Amino acid sequence: MAATASSMATTAVFMPRLPAKPTRCSALPYLPPRLSSTTSSFPLKAFPESRRLSLQIRASSSEETSTSVDTGELLTDLKEKWDAVENKSTVILYGGGAIVAVWLSSIIVGAVNSVPLLPKVLELVGLGYTGWFVYRYLLFKSSRKELATDIEALKKKIAGTE
DSSP states (O other), X not given: OHHHHHHHHHHHHHSOOOOSSOOOOOSSOOXXXXXXXXXXXXXXXXXXXXXXXXXXXXXXXXXTTOOOOOHHHHHHHHHHHHHHOSOHHHHHHXXXXXXXXXXXXXXXXXXXXXXXXXXXXXXHHHHHHHHHHIIIIISSHHHHHHHHHHHHHHHHHHHTOO
C-alpha cells in the first residue's frame, strides 16, 4: 500500500501540467470571429446587387507597363556570349572551383562558429576593421576620392584594359 502511494505521488510530480487556458504563441492580434450573413447586423442581402459588386477589388496589369524579361532574348544573349568565349574549359574549371570554394568556406565558417569563444572574438575583429575602414576611407572627402580611384584601378586591372 505504501509502495503504491509513493509511486502514485512520483507519477503525479513528474506528469507535465497543462495550462487551464491555452496559451497564444503568435504575436499577431486576434481577429474578430467571422459573422455569417444570418447573424450579422448588416446582412449582405440588404445591399443591392450593384453595391455588392462595387465592393470587389480587381487588379490587372497591361503588357505595355510590364518590366518582365523575355527569356528567349536572355537565352540567345547568353548563347552568344558563351560562343564568344575562346577557352571554355578554363571558364568551366574556374566556375567549378568557385563553387567548391564557397562550399568549403561554408564548412569552415560552420566549424569556427561552433568553437565557443571564437565567434565573438572574430566579431570584434570585424567591427574593429569596419571602424578602421570607415575612418580611413569614408569619413573625409579626399579619402573617398582615393578609394574611388583605387576601385577604378582595380576594375581596369580585372577587366584587362590597363
